[in-house]
Amino acid sequence: MKKRTVNYSKARKLYLKRQRNDKILVIFFQIAVIVAFLGIWELLAYTGALDPFFFSSPSRIAVTIVDLAKTGNLFLHIWTSLYETIIGFVLATAIGYILAIILWWSEKVRRVLEPYLIILNSLPKIALGPMIIFWVGSGTGATIVMCILICVIITTISMLNAFISCDNDKILLMKSMHAKKYQILFKLIIPNSLPEFATALKINVGMSWVGTIMGEYLSSRAGLGYLINYGSQILKLDIVMASIVILCILASGMYFLVSPLEKRYKK
Amino acid sequence: MKMLLEFKNVNYFYQTKENEINALDGVNFSIEHESFTSLVGPSGCGKTTILSLTAGLLTPSSGEILLDDKPIEKNDSRIGYMFQRDHLFEWRTIWQNIILGLELQKMKKDPKKLAFAEELLKKYDLYNFKNKKPRQLSGGMRQRVALIRTLVLEPALLLLDEPFSALDFQTRLKVCDDVYEIIKSEKKTALLVTHDISEALSMSDKVIILTKRPASVKTEIKLPFTEASPLAKREDKEFGNYFDMIWRNLT
Numbered sequence: 001m002k003k004r005t006v007n008y009s010k011a012r013k014l015y016l017k018r019q020r021n022d023k024i025l026v027i028f029f030q031i032a033v034i035v036a037f038l039g040i041w042e043l044l045a046y047t048g049a050l051d052p053f054f055f056s057s058p059s060r061i062a063v064t065i066v067d068l069a070k071t072g073n074l075f076l077h078i079w080t081s082l083y084e085t086i087i088g089f090v091l092a093t094a095i096g097y098i099l100a101i102i103l104w105w106s107e108k109v110r111r112v113l114e115p116y117l118i119i120l121n122s123l124p125k126i127a128l129g130p131m132i133i134f135w136v137g138s139g140t141g142a143t144i145v146m147c148i149l150i151c152v153i154i155t156t157i158s159m160l161n162a163f164i165s166c167d168n169d170k171i172l173l174m175k176s177m178h179a180k181k182y183q184i185l186f187k188l189i190i191p192n193s194l195p196e197f198a199t200a201l202k203i204n205v206g207m208s209w210v211g212t213i214m215g216e217y218l219s220s221r222a223g224l225g226y227l228i229n230y231g232s233q234i235l236k237l238d239i240v241m242a243s244i245v246i247l248c249i250l251a252s253g254m255y256f257l258v259s260p261l262e263k264r265y266k267k
Numbered sequence: 268m269k270m271l272l273e274f275k276n277v278n279y280f281y282q283t284k285e286n287e288i289n290a291l292d293g294v295n296f297s298i299e300h301e302s303f304t305s306l307v308g309p310s311g312c313g314k315t316t317i318l319s320l321t322a323g324l325l326t327p328s329s330g331e332i333l334l335d336d337k338p339i340e341k342n343d344s345r346i347g348y349m350f351q352r353d354h355l356f357e358w359r360t361i362w363q364n365i366i367l368g369l370e371l372q373k374m375k376k377d378p379k380k381l382a383f384a385e386e387l388l389k390k391y392d393l394y395n396f397k398n399k400k401p402r403q404l405s406g407g408m409r410q411r412v413a414l415i416r417t418l419v420l421e422p423a424l425l426l427l428d429e430p431f432s433a434l435d436f437q438t439r440l441k442v443c444d445d446v447y448e449i450i451k452s453e454k455k456t457a458l459l460v461t462h463d464i465s466e467a468l469s470m471s472d473k474v475i476i477l478t479k480r481p482a483s484v485k486t487e488i489k490l491p492f493t494e495a496s497p498l499a500k501r502e503d504k505e506f507g508n509y510f511d512m513i514w515r516n517l518t
Contacts, residue, residue: 169352172324172348187370
């Protein structure tokens, strides 16, 4: 944006200055919180008030990450989890969305399937874990299936609600202009539900990471979930903490990639 | 004189889970070419049902509705419908909103229709807003866009379902004038549903008063006003008398 050379009034200048100062203050404290947290953690671990064996420490986590990167296939683990999450996320969103369209299209199908949707939605998907391993074998495939199971029903339910909540007068307007059903779908229902779609994407980012880590806990030979499991089994909690830190970074990275969409459509 | 729209003994029953509701009980009326008619009646009396039947969104249980001597078809393309709110699509620009109907009927590339749409925009001072989004326009302008969106399809009859009820009073008077002027200068026939008596009086040549449900026509009142605009009609000496006459008929 270009700097404008408008002469602002005194009150306006003061207001703008306050706004800017507020923003700087918030960012300052945000940084202060994380620095203080890491500092106190490190100090407590250093003085022995917290046992670093159980609680690790920021410096030990940093060292562990470097070690893992050098010798422990860290990037393979990151890549595996990232790959499973993205594939699971994309497939779940696509399948859930298409299911929602089918259910919107036919009220009969919707009424028949409604109770089953509710049952599937309330079932804790992790319970299906052992079955998934029998069906698709252990490893990446099982993790992706777990990921899809966790995200798909909730996507369908939230998109279906968005489709149905479209203003009835808008549909009548389309009908009064001779719209066919597919035109109502593509020119009204889908664009009208973009804000809800952006929200669904945001939720699915979180859910698909849950799916991936759960899937990897169940059975896997690589991935951050595997690394966490492995670290706890050999009692190296530094590895567990290091994996969690990396997981944090990846999940929030993906979240920030998706969230601008929501801002764009929510106006 | 030949009529544009004729309701001949139209009955309509709503089906609900509990029972059958008789909404219209032998409705008879007719509308002349290029006239402006208002339907008023107690709330819930079936005014909107009459519009839906005319638009072919519903079919009468018995009786006949003729437009230009031909029965109304399902979603009849000779009808243009304007709703209580403008229902402009926020994700489309003003221009894209206006050609929505053409797009739906696969006439998006018809140069004659497009030229007509453009001409309407220019004539009614919206051309500069062509590429703006609806949210950037005032309530009155949005309602004008909604009217043009309907006019682009060149309907023989315009149905207006309380099109001003969502606007504040000042905007409402202004938009009333605007819409009236556009309808008159495009030589359209209009049927307005409203619960606002002064709105009906200021816009119409004829007011049809309905009874409470099941609705039938109680009486028709022809209005003698000669003023050019709805706003000017409100100043007419007779305005108050006609207001009282309609009010008495409604209660």
